[in-house]
Amino acid sequence: MADVLEYKCPCCGGAIAFDSTAQKLKCPYCDTEFDIGTVQSYNDSVGQDQADDMQWDMSAGNEWQPGETEGMRVYVCRSCGGEIVAEETTAAMLCPFCGNPVVMTENVSGMLKPDYVIPFKLDKKAAKQAFMNYTQGKKLLPRLFHDETHIDKLQGVYVPFWLFDADVAADIRYRGTQVRHWSDSKYNYTETSYYALERSGNIAFDRVPVDGSRKMADDLMESIEPYDFSAAVPFQTAYMAGYVADKYDVTAEQSIDRANERIKNSTERTFAGTTSGYAAVQTEHSNIRLFNGRTRYALYPVWLLNTTWNDGKYVFAMNGQTGKFVGDLPMDKSAYRKYFLTSFLIVAAIAMGVTYLVWRFLM
Amino acid sequence: MKKTWIRTVFLLLLALLLVPTAYADTEAADASDEPAEYYRAIDAADLLTESQLQSLNELLDSISERYGTNVCVMTIDSLEGYTAEEVADYYLEELYNNEGILLLVSMGERKWHMSTGGDGIRLFTDYGLECLEDKFIDALSAGYYYDAFTDFGRGAEEYLRFEAQNDHAFDVWDAPKDPYNPILCIVISLVVGLIGAAIYTGKLKSELKPVRFQPGAGAYVRDGSFQLTASNDMFLYRNVTRTVRESSSSGRGGSSTHTSSGGHSHGGRGGSF
Numbered sequence: 001m002a003d004v005l006e007y008k009c010p011c012c013g014g015a016i017a018f019d020s021t022a023q024k025l026k027c028p029y030c031d032t033e034f035d036i037g038t039v040q041s042y043n044d045s046v047g048q049d050q051a052d053d054m055q056w057d058m059s060a061g062n063e064w065q066p067g068e069t070e071g072m073r074v075y076v077c078r079s080c081g082g083e084i085v086a087e088e089t090t091a092a093m094l095c096p097f098c099g100n101p102v103v104m105t106e107n108v109s110g111m112l113k114p115d116y117v118i119p120f121k122l123d124k125k126a127a128k129q130a131f132m133n134y135t136q137g138k139k140l141l142p143r144l145f146h147d148e149t150h151i152d153k154l155q156g157v158y159v160p161f162w163l164f165d166a167d168v169a170a171d172i173r174y175r176g177t178q179v180r181h182w183s184d185s186k187y188n189y190t191e192t193s194y195y196a197l198e199r200s201g202n203i204a205f206d207r208v209p210v211d212g213s214r215k216m217a218d219d220l221m222e223s224i225e226p227y228d229f230s231a232a233v234p235f236q237t238a239y240m241a242g243y244v245a246d247k248y249d250v251t252a253e254q255s256i257d258r259a260n261e262r263i264k265n266s267t268e269r270t271f272a273g274t275t276s277g278y279a280a281v282q283t284e285h286s287n288i289r290l291f292n293g294r295t296r297y298a299l300y301p302v303w304l305l306n307t308t309w310n311d312g313k314y315v316f317a318m319n320g321q322t323g324k325f326v327g328d329l330p331m332d333k334s335a336y337r338k339y340f341l342t343s344f345l346i347v348a349a350i351a352m353g354v355t356y357l358v359w360r361f362l363m
Numbered sequence: 364m365k366k367t368w369i370r371t372v373f374l375l376l377l378a379l380l381l382v383p384t385a386y387a388d389t390e391a392a393d394a395s396d397e398p399a400e401y402y403r404a405i406d407a408a409d410l411l412t413e414s415q416l417q418s419l420n421e422l423l424d425s426i427s428e429r430y431g432t433n434v435c436v437m438t439i440d441s442l443e444g445y446t447a448e449e450v451a452d453y454y455l456e457e458l459y460n461n462e463g464i465l466l467l468v469s470m471g472e473r474k475w476h477m478s479t480g481g482d483g484i485r486l487f488t489d490y491g492l493e494c495l496e497d498k499f500i501d502a503l504s505a506g507y508y509y510d511a512f513t514d515f516g517r518g519a520e521e522y523l524r525f526e527a528q529n530d531h532a533f534d535v536w537d538a539p540k541d542p543y544n545p546i547l548c549i550v551i552s553l554v555v556g557l558i559g560a561a562i563y564t565g566k567l568k569s570e571l572k573p574v575r576f577q578p579g580a581g582a583y584v585r586d587g588s589f590q591l592t593a594s595n596d597m598f599l600y601r602n603v604t605r606t607v608r609e610s611s612s613s614g615r616g617g618s619s620t621h622t623s624s625g626g627h628s629h630g631g632r633g634g635s636f
Contacts, residue, residue, distance in 0.1 A: 010599040010600060011599070011600055032600045032602070033600065034599070034600050038597065038598065038599055038600070041597055042597065042599060045597075138567075138570050138571060139567050139570075140564075140567045140568060140570070140571055141571060167588075176596070183608060185608070185619040185620075185621060186607065186608060187605040187606060187607060187608060188605065188606050188607075188608055189603055189604070189605045190603070190604050190605070190606075191601055191602070191603045192601060192602045192603075192604075193598065193600075193601040194598075194599045194600055194601065194602075195596050195597060195598055195599060196596075196597045196599055197595075197596050197597075198593065198594070198595040198596075198597070199591060199593070199594055200591070200592050200593035200594075201589065201590050201591040201592045201593070202588065202589070202590045202592065203584060203585075203588050203589045203590075204584070204585040204588035205580055205583045205584060205585065206583055206584075206585045207583055208580040208583045209583075217574070218576070219574050219575055219576045220574050222575075222576050222577045223573060223574045223575060223577075225577060225582065226582040226583070259580075262577065262578075262579050262580035263579075263580055265578055265579035265580070266579035266580045266581050266583075266584065269579055269581070270581075270584065270589055271591075274591055274594060275596075326573050326574055327573075327574065328571065328572050328573070328574050329571040329572075330571070331568065331571055336564060336567075336568070339560075339563070339564050339567060340560045340561075340564045341560075343559060343560040343563040343564065344556045344557060344559070344560035345556065346556075346559075347555060347556040347558075347559030347560060347563075348552045348553055348555065348556025348557075348559075349552075349556075351551065351552035351555035351556060351559075352548060352549065352552035355548040355551055355552060356543070356548060359543055359548070360543075
């Protein structure tokens with residue numbers, strides 16, 4: 001007697017019932033035909049799909065040694081609420097986020113000691129120079145921005161980052177498509193073939209950083225990545241001299257989602273790199289499992305530059321180690337219109353010449 | 364089975380209509396290796412008067428003999444379930460040694476088909492057939508059969524003459540040039556200009572807004588840590604879609620062919636009227 005089994009259609013996901021004596025089967029919903037072996041293997045594979053298992057050992061940060069935080073104080077900005085940590089002797093500080101004065105409030109407490117710090121390698125002068133260079137050669141930047149912009153505040157800030165390390169094991173299934181075209185005397189044919197591409201393997205990530213400060217825009221911080229961790233040293237308060245540290249207000253637990261997202265994306269991309277010969281490859285299902293997942297707490301050096309121009313505030317950040325400088329700039333609308341019109345006229349004139357020549361000599 | 368049926372029709376036609384032509388053995392001798400034995404205009408559907416049929420025959424004969432091929436017209440009442448292409452190919456093979464061009468018109472289905480065979484495939488390219496169709500299709504649709512058939516004959520003659528003068532058959536690249544259309548060129552240029560300006564200024568704009576999230580953590584992959592332990596590409600299914608080809612004028616010229624049930628190569632073009 002034939003066994004009647006129910007399978008999931010690889011094309012539309014509908015239920016296909018068939019008896020094992022049949023040779024081919026057709027999905028009743030989408031009419032696609034399959035080999036029985038294909039549907040069985042595909043369903044075996046889908047049946048093993050599991051949810052991601054992304055567990056982290058949350059042991060980031062250390063307790064301070066007695067007396068270690070003695071010279072350190074927490075300062076609060078009454079204007080924007082920013083909290084920073086600096087040496088007690090620091091006088092007349094301005095908030096690195098909004099440029100208003102900050103007031104000393106309390107001793108350092110209720111926060112962890114960073115595991116590592118990457119010391120500043122580039123100084124204030126280099127940051128100013130980087131800003132000057134950054135505003136050069138940008139055609140749509142208002143001409144006066146460069147001359148008139150006022151640097152309200154240029155401050156070296158140690159930004160708290162949670163670093164995520166993990167060995168990753170992944171089983172990923174992609175849907176690959178191949179497209180073939182041919183013609184006969186009456187029709188043009190397009191054949192699209194679909195494949196299930198299964199990839200399993202391992203990969204490891206070291207120190208994926210997630211910004212632990214709400215005051216620092218996450219996209220701005222990710223834009224000045226990466227840092228070279230080989231220059232990192234175990235944290236000592238001595239590195240704070242002359243700089244301030246932003247006090248973390250996003251916990252490591254709250255940063256996990258972003259770390260997982262980045263790790264998952266990169267794993268899927270890296271594994272997708274092993275597929276070839278397909279016109280398109282899309283992730284259908286991925287199962288990511290973490291091993292030895294652990295977190296650490298580090299301070300990374302950032303030069304933070306606040307400027308005002310035409311009543312608008314602009315924030316720039318420079319990687320204090322590599323010098324990578326980013327920040328969104330205002331656009332000069334009239335320059336935009338001018339460039340649009342000029343390039344439009346040039347391209348249109350060239351296109352007109354080309355269409356004439358094509359008609360004249362090739363048609 | 365199909366053959367048997369066509370043969371029956373063929374024999375009927377022979378009995379009713381086909382009389383060996385007077386000059387078949389002489390003047391038509393150079394038309395092909397074997398002389399054509401049948402009238403080049405056969406009006407089984409009775410669309411023409413006696414005198415029209417005679418003058419059409421004279422026209423087709425003079426063209427055929429001058430260019431050493433067969434230019435023929437045949438009308439029938441019905442295709443009896445076969446395609447116009449099958450019937451036209453069959454008669455071209457059986458009556459005219461599969462040499463030249465035959466315009467078959469079936470009144471029952473209001474279908475027409477031009478079949479080319481032998482050197483006719485080369486002489487009448489896909490594009491040539493397309494242009495030839497334009498010459499007679501309006502008259503055919505309107506019921507002016509004699510005009511349609513003489514237009515077909517004169518049109519065929521035009522392309523045969525072209526071949527004799529130019530040493531190659533009339534094809535896409537011999538089409539008369541479209542007059543320069545400044546409006547179209549300006550419109551195309553303006554659209555290209557807009558796209559070009561949008562791309563260029565888009566690039567300038569993006570220089571001002573570089574702040575964005577990183578898509579992944581590619582910079583933090585431990586060197587040499589990536590290992591693939593299993594890899595399997597499994598074919599699932601395929602879809603084939605087809606679209607009707609555009610007319611051959613947009614193609615690359617030449618003649619496309621198919622093989623008839625008689626095993627001969629044919630070019631051709633057909634439709635309804």
